[in-house]
Amino acid sequence: MPSYRAPVDDTLFILNDVLGFQRYGNLPGFGDASPDIVEAVLAEGAKLAENTLFPVNQVGDHEGCIRHEDGSVTTPRGYKEAFNQYREGGWVGLAVPQEFGGQGLPYALHVAVGEYMASANMALVMYPGLTQGAIAAILTHGTDEQKQTYLPKMTEGAWTGTMNLTEPHCGTDLGLLRSKAVPNADGSYRISGQKIFISAGEHDMAENIIHLVLARIEGAPEGTKGISLFIVPKFNIDENGNPGTRNGVSCGSIEEKMGIHGNSTCVMNYDEATGYLIGGENKGLRAMFTMMNEARLGVALQGLSIGEIAYQNAAAYARERVQGRALTGPKEPDKKADPIIVHPDIRRILLTIRSFNEAGRAFILWSALKSDVAHRSSDESEKQLADDILGLMTPVLKGVLTDKGFEHACMAQQVFGGHGYIEEHGMSQYVRDARIAMIYEGANGIQALDLVGRKLGANGGRAVMAFFKEVGDFCEENRSNEKLSFFTKHLKKGLNDLQAASMWLMQNGMTNPDNAGAASTDYMHLFGLVALGYMWARIADASQAKLAEGADNEAFYETKLVTGKFFMERVMPETAAHLARIQSGADTMMALAAEAF
Known part of the structure; x- marks a missing residue:
């Protein structure tokens, strides 16, 4: 049977010592997040994840949902x-x-606790997770009346929310969307069409479900310019603000899926359902992207979360499983064999996952703090910089953390050998659940194209140059810090590779767009490695500071330094391989005729 323990101590170290959480005390909501409150929230979230959500995780996988x-x-x-x-x-x-x-607490704290919840039961927390995205969209784009009508009940969790984009013929290319909206005399609309892959589309856990649905108003322009967003409740709201008559929306079927069986992924049918315009006529994508960006950060967190619980179980198994002898001689001579943790290749697997997870946790919390600044700061230049960085990093977070989350779930499964392939130890579920995160909320190839096609050159490259400066300044400021030189040396090499790749794209991507497309995934992962390396340099800096001041639990900080050193030695050099692939261009990739495949 699998187990899970929320990494509360690690989260506290990252928030407090690496990222300086308390320095944001001037922002709204942070004043209420004192160190004691932060620790209490994380501890209570950990209890809920471990004792309530986790025990029904395998139940959800085995039973699934029933229509x-x-x-x-x-x-x-x-x-x-x-x-x-x-x-x-x-x-x-x-x-x-x-x-x-x-x-009203910081979004970073919500993300920190969210990791525990998603590790414990990814399928279950998707129900409130989609609600969070719907809340964000209504909060940003809704009218005052819409906010008052829907947000209190959704915030309470009495009502949940969904996001309805995909149609049977239309995935990423939303310009092909066919769902239609016909105006009514009272200002509402009649929504008709079919949506597929709708997470949490129908269930028995809330008294109402608030669907956010993309549709095209009759007579609207073709393509993405003619798309609007509508609030379509499962039950119409009566004059007292309570669920009333049933609306014309229903679940046609539940998708049969590879994983996340506990989440009801539905085909949703809209038959002249009453809907309400949100965000302005023909401006639906702008409103929907507020929800999608929130969801993409949530999916990035899922990649990290599955990698964490898979690692925990693989490490525990490696310490207990007795098999073979250490290459340098028996470590436990009184037994017939040694635990497999003695083998270098097992340690390679475990340290690869762990070194990624610990930096990934810092990366996503660093990004969440950028979101808090962007939404809460009164300093316009500070807000803009944070928003720039967050927009740049969203595809990197989503693409890299979910690609690696699945890869690491597979690596952790490998530690179990044949026992990882059967259901008893739970590793199969983690592999199956992790796979969807690479696909939904924009497949990772789309994330990579978004990065090189939109985010890299946005505002004259303002965001990417700001990131380069932040990392470069860190390396320069610590040039004389001998204790940190190992980390800054490898980080600087990775940054140089990333800057060279960026320059190559600027010189070759415009003249031949296929060059940008061919480079996009490697560029996304190169970017991710540098961001993770930057996190490790900051983690190492904070760990050394704690050791210097004689902090308790020296082993915690010493382990950090060894884990970070492994990342820099074994993982960070991959930046050079990504750069070489990027600079090879698209000619060979595009040379074969379609018939040759």
Whole structure:
């Protein structure tokens, strides 16, 4: 049976010592997030994840969701009770403004706790996770009446939310969208069409479901310029603000999936359902992208989360599984064999995953703090810089953390040998669950294209130059720090590779767009490695500072330094390989005729 323990100590170290969480105390919400409150929130979140969400994770995988003839859906045994505890604990509204019933705490704290929840039960926390995205869209683009109508109940968790983009013929290319909206005399619209792959589209855990649906108003322009976004509740809201008559929306079927069986991924049918325009006519994509960017950060977190729980179980198994002898001689001569943790290749696997996870945790929390600054700061230049960096990093976070999350789940499964391939130890579920994160909320190839095609050159390259400067300044400021030189040397080499790749793209991507497309995935991963290397340099700096001041638990900080050194020695050099592939161009890749494949 698998197990899970939330990495609370590591999160606290990253927030407090690496990222300087308390330095943001001038921002709204941070004043209420004192060190004691942060620690208490993380501890309570860990308890909920470990004791309530995790125990029903395998149940959800084995049972899945059931659709009944009337279109209703029953979630797996224990899900409703677990969701109620999540809801009653106020976790949905942790970072939602207080005026709508939330606690108004920093988004970074919501992300920190979110890792624990997703590790414990990825499928279950997708229900409130999609709700978070819908809340963000309504909060940013909704009218005052819409905010008052929907946000308090959604923040409470009494109502959940969804995102409806994909149609049977239309995935990433939303310009092909066919769902239509016909105006009514009262200002509402009649929404008709079919959506597929709708996570949490129908279930039995909330009294109402608020669907955010992309559709085209009759007579609107073709392509993406004619798309609008609508709020379509499962139950129409009566004059008292409560669920009333059933709306014309129903679950046609539940998708049969490789993983995340506990989440009801639905085909949703809209038959002249009553909907309400949000964000302006023909401006639906702008409003939807608020939700999608929130969701992409959530999916990036899923990649990290699955990698973490897979690592924990692989490490525990490696310490316990007795098989063979150490290459340098028996480590436990009184036994017939040594535990497999003695073997270098097992340690290669475990340290590869661990070194990525610890830097990945810092990377996503660093990015979440950028989101807090972008949304809460009163300094316009500070807001703009944070928003620039967050926009640049969103495809990197989503693409790199989910690609590696799946890869690391597979590596962790390998530690178990044949036992990893059967269901008893739970590793199969982690591999299956992790795979979807590379696909939904924009497949990772699309993330890479977004990075090189949009984000890299946005505003004259303002964001990427700001990131280069931040990393470069860190290396320069620590040039004389001999204790940090090992880390800054490798970081500087990676930064040089990233800058060379960026220059190559600027020189060759415009003249032949295929060059940019061929380079995009390697560029995304090269960028991710430099960001992770930067996190490791900062982690090492903080660890050395703690050791110098004689902090308790020296082993914690010494382990950090060894793990970071492994990353720099074994993982960071991959930047050179990515650069070489980028600079090879697209000619060979595009040389074969389609018929040759």
